Amino acid sequence: MVLSKRAEKLEPSVTLAASAKAKALKDQGIDILSLTVGEPDFFTPENIRAAAFTAIEAGKASFYTPTAGIPELRKAITNYIKEFYGLSYDTNQVIVTDGAKFALYTLFQALLDEADEVIIPVPYWVSYAEQIRLAEGTPVFVEATQEADFKVTVSQLDAARTSKTKAIILNSPANPTGVIYTKDELLAIGEWAVANDIWIISDDIYGRLVYNGHEFTPIAALSDAIRKQTIIINGVSKTYAMTGWRIGFAVGDQRIIGAMIDIASQATSNPPAVSQYAAVEALTGNQDSIEVMRQAFEQRLNDLYPLIEAIPGFTLTKPQGAFYLFPNVREAIQLCGYQTIDEFVEGLLVEAHVAVVTGAGFGAPDYLRISYAADWHTLAEAAKRIHDFVENKRQNI
Numbered sequence: 001m002v003l004s005k006r007a008e009k010l011e012p013s014v015t016l017a018a019s020a021k022a023k024a025l026k027d028q029g030i031d032i033l034s035l036t037v038g039e040p041d042f043f044t045p046e047n048i049r050a051a052a053f054t055a056i057e058a059g060k061a062s063f064y065t066p067t068a069g070i071p072e073l074r075k076a077i078t079n080y081i082k083e084f085y086g087l088s089y090d091t092n093q094v095i096v097t098d099g100a101k102f103a104l105y106t107l108f109q110a111l112l113d114e115a116d117e118v119i120i121p122v123p124y125w126v127s128y129a130e131q132i133r134l135a136e137g138t139p140v141f142v143e144a145t146q147e148a149d150f151k152v153t154v155s156q157l158d159a160a161r162t163s164k165t166k167a168i169i170l171n172s173p174a175n176p177t178g179v180i181y182t183k184d185e186l187l188a189i190g191e192w193a194v195a196n197d198i199w200i201i202s203d204d205i206y207g208r209l210v211y212n213g214h215e216f217t218p219i220a221a222l223s224d225a226i227r228k229q230t231i232i233i234n235g236v237s238k239t240y241a242m243t244g245w246r247i248g249f250a251v252g253d254q255r256i257i258g259a260m261i262d263i264a265s266q267a268t269s270n271p272p273a274v275s276q277y278a279a280v281e282a283l284t285g286n287q288d289s290i291e292v293m294r295q296a297f298e299q300r301l302n303d304l305y306p307l308i309e310a311i312p313g314f315t316l317t318k319p320q321g322a323f324y325l326f327p328n329v330r331e332a333i334q335l336c337g338y339q340t341i342d343e344f345v346e347g348l349l350v351e352a353h354v355a356v357v358t359g360a361g362f363g364a365p366d367y368l369r370i371s372y373a374a375d376w377h378t379l380a381e382a383a384k385r386i387h388d389f390v391e392n393k394r395q396n397i
Helices: 005-009 014-027 046-057 071-085 099-111 127-134 154-160 183-195 224-228 254-265 273-284 288-309 330-335 341-352 376-396
Strands: 094-097 117-122 138-143 165-171 199-203 230-235 248-251 368-371
Touching: 005 127, 014 341, 046 273, 071 094, 071 248, 071 273, 094 099, 094 254, 099 127, 099 199, 099 230, 099 248, 099 254, 117 127, 127 138, 138 154, 154 183, 165 183, 183 199, 183 224, 224 230, 248 254, 288 376, 330 341, 330 376, 341 368, 341 376
Parallel strands: 117 138, 117 165, 165 199, 199 230
Antiparallel strands: 094 248, 230 248
């Protein structure tokens, strides 16, 4: 045997695979419109870029930093949490990581033993389950149906709970559905988790990308008992258009954060120094550009939603946050003469030259994910191509 069992069992990220395939076709000169990855099309705001240049010129980017992050950034994060969550944490309750994805990875490594179970509402972000398996844990999936606005209930969670349940993951606003749990819904889940001694992993990466009057409620802010049971996962990638800078963070129980720091010290040593100084400016500097980007995403959502809804065989719930549409395309698959979502997505790519992500990787094989973190010309043309593709297939069946 050449590879480890864990490597052989690992499923690659469907979002990154779809993005790579789209890029490869573009490199061949094919006019591919890619709506795959969750990556803002905006440049990182100027004040943040300037802070990075200043750090480089001052020699601050040339050396290792503390594994947990530079003190200035850890302090900026506690101030950020105070401002947007209304919660006070010490800096020793913060770890800065190479993206929010690595914050989740180190958290699972620190929290889980073999066969420990983590409840995941379905649909879910593609990396949750695989990261849990890499930590020798067991993902337990709870179906959140479209009819229930893609939200799970306490009764569903309790039915999935066993003596091995260690944690639950909550992602609100959610990837891929864009739904937001209400304060009352989160309070019920939080109180259930506290009563059953279950950790809450709150993935808040899209918390400031909410639209049309909806509000983000941080579950950690609902009570002191819930706060103590919650690990907050967040970062600068989505809100500040900084996906390439790779800065995420986790905030919570000092013992768990300390273990995550120890694990990271043996894995990456520290996040990129220059990115950390840029992140300080992101969290503490002028926020005007953030609202400009948020408003642009809101406008794209409101303009794109009816175009996608009008495609034959597509049904969807309008998102409240993040930057994805997640239509059910079961009927469209049948109209086009395909058997599976994978065949349908491949047909869109090869024939319509539109790249989207199959919902199978999110635990929802009747759906596909469309990212509207792209310019409007691309979005409008992609919607037209998809519509024409389905219509032509339907007429030729």
